[in-house]
Amino acid sequence: MVDSWIVVQDGTYRYQVNRDYGVGIRSVIFGYLATEVRWD
Incomplete structure (x- = not known):
């Protein structure tokens, strides 16, 4: 499930x-500066 962007x-x-x-x-x-962090 992907939630919408929170501004x-x-x-x-x-x-x-x-x-x-x-x-x-x-x-x-x-x-322009993007990050992504994941926990499995």
Whole structure:
């Protein structure tokens, strides 16, 4: 299940939690720096 993006500050920071296979968190900062962390 992928939840929608949660906007912390419009145009600056947003994140998404993914619970399909373990737990995953994606984040985007300033629209160009992206991270993804997963726990299985």
